[in-house]
Amino acid sequence: MTKKILVVGAHSADFVWRAGGTIATITTQGGTATVVALSYGERGESGELWKELNQTVENVKHIRHDEASAAARILGADFRALDLGDYPLNITDPDLEHIVQIIREIQPDIILTHTPVDPFNPDHPVTCQAVQKARLLSSGAGVASAFNRINPPDLYFFEPHQPELCDFHPNTFVDITPVMDQKKKAMDCMKAQSYLQTYYTELASRRGNHAQRISGMQEVKFAEAMQRTLPWVVKSL
Ligand SMILES: [Zn+2]
Numbered sequence: 001m002t003k004k005i006l007v008v009g010a011h012s013a014d015f016v017w018r019a020g021g022t023i024a025t026i027t028t029q030g031g032t033a034t035v036v037a038l039s040y041g042e043r044g045e046s047g048e049l050w051k052e053l054n055q056t057v058e059n060v061k062h063i064r065h066d067e068a069s070a071a072a073r074i075l076g077a078d079f080r081a082l083d084l085g086d087y088p089l090n091i092t093d094p095d096l097e098h099i100v101q102i103i104r105e106i107q108p109d110i111i112l113t114h115t116p117v118d119p120f121n122p123d124h125p126v127t128c129q130a131v132q133k134a135r136l137l138s139s140g141a142g143v144a145s146a147f148n149r150i151n152p153p154d155l156y157f158f159e160p161h162q163p164e165l166c167d168f169h170p171n172t173f174v175d176i177t178p179v180m181d182q183k184k185k186a187m188d189c190m191k192a193q194s195y196l197q198t199y200y201t202e203l204a205s206r207r208g209n210h211a212q213r214i215s216g217m218q219e220v221k222f223a224e225a226m227q228r229t230l231p232w233v234v235k236s237l
Contacts, residue, residue, distance in 0.1 A: 003031040006108035008131045010089055010123035011041025012068040012081060013190045017200045018158035019112050020075055020183040021176025021224045027076030028179060034078045034106055038127055040064040044087035046192040064192060071186035089123035091130045099134040107150045111135055115157045115227070117167045124160065157227040170225035173211035176204060180222040
């Protein structure tokens with residue numbers, strides 16, 4: 001069954017490290033993926049670019065837009081940037097309404113975003129809170145409402161950089177082995193944070209090992225860990 005996934009990150013590269021394989025898995029199966037970056041991470045997550053003399057915020061945003069667009073293309077995803085600013089990321093009521101409109105327009109089966117807790121980043125929890133609220137505003141209470149509403153999308157948190165300290169409890173592992181080369185190519189687009197590529201390749205391997213032991217599926221070599229937030233509703237166990 002083909003799926004529609006919406007990935008919302010605080011910064012323009014977040015989707016690549018944490019959900020690149022999950023996105024590519026869905027798009028190679030014929031599904032669709034949309035990535036929304038609330039900011040470019042131009043101030044707080046563009047380390048390599050700020051080593052250059054006379055660097056400007058506008059130039060960094062421009063480069064980050066091109067990098068994220070190229071990475072999204074490799075993963076088969078549509079990339080949208082809202083350019084709300086970072087460090088700090090502030091979400092106004094009109095910004096929240098914009099996110100609600102995007103969710104209503106896309107009608108995703110699945111939404112992925114940050115964990116509610118991240119003691120090392122001021123923007124990731126803000127994004128999570130906005131996405132959770134926007135999801136509820138777009139889907140209502142599961143009954144007819146005074147506004148256009150969509151079926152409630154599943155909500156997952158993708159793995160943060162320091163999972164234990166972000167209260168992250170992985171309960172879903174996505175086998176990304178068949179698309180790991182795509183993820184590596186997408187990560188390679190992110191020149192502003194090239195220091196993360198080795199780290200996230202090793203993490204995918206470690207999570208692959210965990211997934212293999214949990215399931216007995218020997219073919220799983222690389223995985224991404226997710227935290228599902230809602231109960232499953234099934235026709236049968
Ligand atoms: Zn980020």
